[in-house]
Amino acid sequence: DQQVKQNSPSLSVQEGRISILNCDYTNSMFDYFLWYKKYPAEGPTFLISISSIKDKNEDGRFTVFLNKSAKHLSLHIVPSQPGDSAVYFCAASGGTDKLIFGTGTRLQVFP
Amino acid sequence: DTGVSQDPRHKITKRGQNVTFRCDPISEHNRLYWYRQTLGQGPEFLTYFQNEAQLEKSRLLSDRFSAERPKGSFSTLEIQRTEQGDSAMYLCAGEKSGNTDTQYFGPGTRLTVL
Numbered sequence: 001d002q003q004v005k006q007n008s009p010s011l012s013v014q015e016g017r018i019s020i021l022n023c024d025y026t027n028s029m030f031d032y033f034l035w036y037k038k039y040p041a042e043g044p045t046f047l048i049s050i051s052s053i054k055d056k057n058e059d060g061r062f063t064v065f066l067n068k069s070a071k072h073l074s075l076h077i078v079p080s081q082p083g084d085s086a087v088y089f090c091a092a093s094g095g096t097d098k099l100i101f102g103t104g105t106r107l108q109v110f111p
Numbered sequence: 112d113t114g115v116s117q118d119p120r121h122k123i124t125k126r127g128q129n130v131t132f133r134c135d136p137i138s139e140h141n142r143l144y145w146y147r148q149t150l151g152q153g154p155e156f157l158t159y160f161q162n163e164a165q166l167e168k169s170r171l172l173s174d175r176f177s178a179e180r181p182k183g184s185f186s187t188l189e190i191q192r193t194e195q196g197d198s199a200m201y202l203c204a205g206e207k208s209g210n211t212d213t214q215y216f217g218p219g220t221r222l223t224v225l
Binding site: 004042044046098099102 | 113115117142144146151152153154155156159166167169202204206213214215216217218219221
């Protein structure tokens with residue numbers, strides 16, 4: 001039972017444009033959501049998070065939006081840079097301390 | 112750099128052998144988590160510690176797996192009688208209690224079982 005879903009396995013975006021990565025969840029007990037970025041052969045790197053009491057959180061080029069009624073969150077990266085090319089994981093927690101991860105979206109930013 | 116280190120970074124072993132991995136979080140991380148990641152999947156929770164107490168274990172953690180955090184600092188994950196299905200990236204993450212569930216990951220240990 002996949003409680004956190006990232007339905008797009010890959011995304012290709014031109015440098016300078018906006019990248020939008022999507023994530024859906026099924027468990028209404030989730031109250032904290034995170035995005036991680038992962039390069040090959042490295043551990044996930046924390047990017048940005050959002051609590052369920054908010055609907056938006058911004059940090060530099062990264063903005064996360066949360067739509068609780070739709071059980072959907074998205075990560076916006078603008079402007080996209082070639083160094084952003086990586087796999088992005090959405091994760092959620094709530095009620096317990098462990099994180100539940102999606103399967104990831106591979107972002108490629110081309111010149 | 113999250114300050115979380117893992118050793119070794121890579122381990123190749125033959126089926127049936129025992130392996131042990133080590134994770135060193137930073138001193139502020141009173142919680143320590145172990146995850147496993149296989150190709151095409153996100154990390155999956157294995158177990159976690161609050162200081163030296165092991166508070167939760169996933170059903171993924173068969174009786175061949177054991178984890179310890181004896182002094183509430185570093186942690187070890189041992190796999191006995193390895194199987195080819197154990198081949199994966201093993202990730203350790205630290206978290207400062209009260210920091211709203213933000214976990215900081217180490218670089219991982221890539222295990223290959225031949």
